[in-house]
Amino acid sequence: MARLLAVAVRRSVNAFVTIIGIICLNYVLVRLMPGDPILSQCPHNAQYSASCAYDYSFFGLDLPPWQQFVIYLQKLFTLDWGVSYTTHQPVASVLMRALGWTLVLVGTSTIFTILIGMAVGSYAALRRGKPFDFFSTGIGIFLYGMPIFWLGLVLQFSFIKNSFFSQTFSWWPVLPPHNYYDFNNPNLSIVWVWDWPHVSSALVHLILPALTLSLGTLAGISLVMRNSLIDVMTEDFVLTARAKGLNERQVLRRHIFPSGLPPMVSLIALDLAFILGGAYQVEVVFDYYGIGWWTINAIDTQDLPVLQFIIVIGGVAIVIANLISDFILLWLDPRIKIT
Amino acid sequence: MGATEVVISRPSVVSPFRAQLTITGRRLGEVWHQILHNKTAMAGLCILIFFVFLALAAPWIAPYGPLQPVNDAPALSPPSPQHLMGVSRLGNDIFSQVIWGTQVSLLVGVLAAIVASVIGTAVGLISGFVGGWVDDVIMRFNDIVLSIPWLVLMIIVAARLGTIDLLGIILVIGLTGWSVTARVIRSQVLSLKERMFVERAKMVGSSNTHLLLRHIFPNAFPLIFANTILTVAISILSESVLAFLNLSVRQNISWGRIVAEAQKNNAMTIGNPGWLIIPGLCIVFLVFGFYLFGYALDEILNPRLRRR
């Protein structure tokens, strides 16, 4: 047990160091990279010139770089992240809310992805070489290489009113293509309120984005699951299990799956950055106000305060998610306690 | 009684380099033979050859240049016999754009993947081979880079580099895509280091560079190669995303950009759905081709995935 604790502590320290690294890298990326320094060149639009002055005083842009760094760190940890140019709201609250939206999106689609992906992958591994395996792997590779933004667009236009499909099939559902704010609906306001009209609207509007993200990442999981299971199935201890007289289902349940799962968990964790990248694209296509949407928006509108801290949020979220998956792995695989 | 006589032949004296070349050649021949018989690999290869042909023959196949204004049809016209995919907002023939786009995608994809692969392999080899604190530092840095959503990383780097030309975009994707390769190569190097033959070579007194070049690198090469092919697929995807966000090459038009324009101009509702769908399908199929080939190659080089 003590060993388990020691490994857990070591992993946490690693994560902490990584977060520190992200914070520094974030600073470097936004300030010190060669090329067009966003900071020293104010947004050209006249209405932002006032914000320019704000920028200077807030970030101390006239001070030497190392002092700017200190200020940056101060602001970061006290959650004093300034005010967004575009919405004139505190960046911290904007980003936290955006993070919430993104988590909802990524959360729902990941649950769906894991369930279906694991099922398909397992079935394909068991029916190796048979038609199901062949087709599901082929479709999987096909989907895996699909740019998520394109998939989103196609889905968007497939479910819109008067789409090709809804005209051909009377039963084809119509799904809303954008975020929850439907200006035709008098019950909704653009400012979020926790009441039923808003929640139900949000849920319905979540369907397409979540579906897109799911389909885009499902393929990866199912392929990994299949390969992981096949790797296990060729192991010697599976032969031992069969030699003991266990039937196929028992061998699967007691020996193959428990061994096939841990590598998959770790591979999913590594893929998180990829999943988040997909989420960003989905948010842009569907006008879904999560972290991804805000990132692109901040770059387009040169909304510096938002930009400065949005990378940290994304990176830290991934590190924490990786840490959690590490802990899950520790719990699942006793061998890891040694390394 | 015809006892069989066993004749021991003297091996001819050949330089180690020639020997290595012959062995490598033979191995390559084996692998090529297996590729030819592997349906997946051949399918992928066919797709790739198709697109390479399109890219190379673009100047002759495409009726117009990618940004050349056409005179015989108004902007945003739907498909017609003269303009198979219609005309864009700026008055360009979309069909030509799609064909020219093949060049950008392939060029950027392959070159960026080479950049990423070279950097990643070098980092992975050094990190795995040298070990110690160098390994720790490099891997920590790698972790950090991997933790930042690649899209954000790419966007920031692209936005910073200002005017995007071909070289620029290649560097952007290459410089942000090395992390996974480095990690994969490193773990391969680590497991190779454990193998006995390395120990023995060390005992004989080989220098470290000899070890690296002659023993570890050749053994890691199949993995490097298969990994590079998959990296190409990812690079093409990355480029399309960047193009969609208007951060890619400006002089030539890329498929992602065509899709973005299609979306901005409501292609679906003005009667030109192909504008949106076809460039997307091109990306899908090109990437599919690389994945099929890379996947099949991985199976060939990693026998465990084959039926036992």
Next chain:
Amino acid sequence: MKSSIHDSGGASLSLLEVKDLVIEYTTQKGTVHAVDGISFALDEGEALGLAGESGCGKTTTALALMRLLPHNGRIIRGSIRFRGKNLVTLSELSIRRIRWKEISIIFQGAMNSLNPIRRIGDQIAEPILLHEGVEKQVARRRAGDLLEVVGINRNRLRDYPHEFSGGMRQRVMIAMALACNPKIVIADEPVTALDVMIQAQILELLERLKRELDLSMILISHDLSVMAETCDRVAIMYAGRMMEYGQTVDIFTGPKHPYTQGLVGAFPDIRGARTIPESIPGAVPSLINPPSGCVFHPRCKFAFDRCTDHIPSPSAVSGRDVACFLYPEVQEVSPRLVEAKL
């Protein structure tokens, strides 16, 4: 105790009788004739050794006995009689009941044969729970007893395989193999991956278990010295066929088949003359395209014409079975069978 497969006499007393077993593998490169007509028998309380170079079909035979061949392997012909039943034609359900309960197996390289993420106590108890339906405590107690039999402290039940050394993992495998008190234990290269000191310990353990539990064993190895220690009878295999089969003592002191002579001669005698042992020239043939006639003839220094065209069938010579035309008593494989092969 019978010395030859043809020595049946009255009722057959053998526990296990294999006759004319033929096993093939289908691979991308062609059909591999892994086992090409083997016959042998195992009596109660006897230890039979299956010896031969790597790839001669020993492990394939062992797997076939428990119907554990991989997907691309198939028993083409032959019978495996165990307690009156032919294991080749038995239903899947019946075979599963026999597995481990009547016949168990200790695999080559116990390192990978144990599930790394389960405690060894669970793994030993698993077949007990499966075949005998007892309660968990009972099964666990039995598992502890088994560990003690093989010389491991019973409080190591809760440990994982990676916490044991190679030799101890082999003992765990042995304990696991004995879990359901099987009639026959097959040991496939039980000591190959271990160092000499541990080898001796394991062999001694097997010897002791055989005596105390009246076990019947099939010991598979390429190392003849291992056979000499523990086996009563020995079968020498080469390229999927039986070369010589008889009492260990007879075969070691006076090998008849040229291949056996080569194998036995490869061991320097500690009391004998100081000469360099002769090795058998050449290499093991491809099993996809085996040589015609006697499968050993390309490497045999006594080979003559008949050896190239006709396949010798193991026949009784001086109290054991030999498959070599050097001995006039040796018959050919009957033409009917030969045609069936083609």
